[in-house]
Amino acid sequence: MFVSPQERLVTNDADRKRDVATAFGDATDGYRDGAVLKEGNDLETLVDWSADATRALDVATGAGHVAGAVADRGVSRVVASDLAPEMVATATSEYDGLEGTVVDAERLPFPSDRFDAVTCRFAAHHFPDPEAFLAEVERVLAPGGVFAFEDLAVPADPELASYVNRIERLRDPGHVETSSPAQWRDWFEAAGLTVDAVRETSRRLEVDAWLDRMDVPDDRRREIRSLLADAPVALEAAFDFRYADDGERLESYRTGVVLFRARA
Numbered sequence: 001m002f003v004s005p006q007e008r009l010v011t012n013d014a015d016r017k018r019d020v021a022t023a024f025g026d027a028t029d030g031y032r033d034g035a036v037l038k039e040g041n042d043l044e045t046l047v048d049w050s051a052d053a054t055r056a057l058d059v060a061t062g063a064g065h066v067a068g069a070v071a072d073r074g075v076s077r078v079v080a081s082d083l084a085p086e087m088v089a090t091a092t093s094e095y096d097g098l099e100g101t102v103v104d105a106e107r108l109p110f111p112s113d114r115f116d117a118v119t120c121r122f123a124a125h126h127f128p129d130p131e132a133f134l135a136e137v138e139r140v141l142a143p144g145g146v147f148a149f150e151d152l153a154v155p156a157d158p159e160l161a162s163y164v165n166r167i168e169r170l171r172d173p174g175h176v177e178t179s180s181p182a183q184w185r186d187w188f189e190a191a192g193l194t195v196d197a198v199r200e201t202s203r204r205l206e207v208d209a210w211l212d213r214m215d216v217p218d219d220r221r222r223e224i225r226s227l228l229a230d231a232p233v234a235l236e237a238a239f240d241f242r243y244a245d246d247g248e249r250l251e252s253y254r255t256g257v258v259l260f261r262a263r264a
């Protein structure tokens with residue numbers, strides 16, 4: 001049976017990953033231009049953590065904002081990698097000096113100890129096997145190399161966590177699972193990555209713009225709006241829901257975010 005190069009890059013959950021690549025491939029403009037990813041203190045923190053590297057890999061680069069900022073900071077070789085070929089093309093045309101490659105985060109096609117920094121921002125909730133991803137990060141990092149990681153984070157309470165994940169999956173069928181900071185720390189340690197800094201923070205999302213970025217169809221928008229309207233009080237408080245003047249329509253909320261710096 002013929003197996004395309006793209007298929008060889010993908011480990012398990014091949015259909016899901018193909019759908020994710022297609023969905024993101026169709027959404028490059030929003031990810032390139034949206035201020036929510038293009039700038040921010042979190043981006044600066046990841047770049048600060050990686051700036052001493054000479055060879056860096058950005059996993060799930062999207063439109064390349066982290067890879068571009070790391071290269072701008074003077075890291076001489078920066079590889080911008082993503083499952084979606086259109087994202088890799090967007091990143092390499094948007095930012096100078098990047099090497100682009102189509103790659104599954106759970107199967108990195110690089111020799112061991114190749115990089116002295118790996119970055120990954122706002123993507124791991126799409127990975128079906130986060131432990132396989134972290135094992136690969138640990139493998140491609142040289143001893144002492146830095147892993148600068150950021151992702152959405154859910155509250156520790158499992159009921160709130162599953163409510164948030166239900167909403168996220170309706171918005172983006174490629175969403176697998178947002179995990180808690182404690183879960184990530186356990187996985188890092190199990191992979192042999194030593195965590196030396198953690199920042200728990202949050203990010204305000206404008207609900208309509210957030211739905212527009214993934215071009216969510218009307219029926220799913222209605223379902224999401226209804227789940228947000230019925231959200232547990234504890235979630236409303238934890239995520240600081242803000243309503244329009246009519247007091248009914250949710251305009252924005254602060255979603256949990258966590259940053260980790262870890263060393264191989």
Ligand SMILES: C[S@@+](CC[C@H](N)C(=O)[O-])C[C@H]1O[C@@H](n2cnc3c(N)ncnc32)[C@H](O)[C@@H]1O
Binds near residue numbers: 059062087120121123
């Ligand atoms: C929100 S975007 C990333 C944003 C980007 N890191 C930034 O900071 O601007 C999520 C990206 O993850 C990529 N992605 C999803 N699953 C992936 C996988 N298994 N391997 C590599 N990339 C993946 C998507 O194609 C998409 O470009």
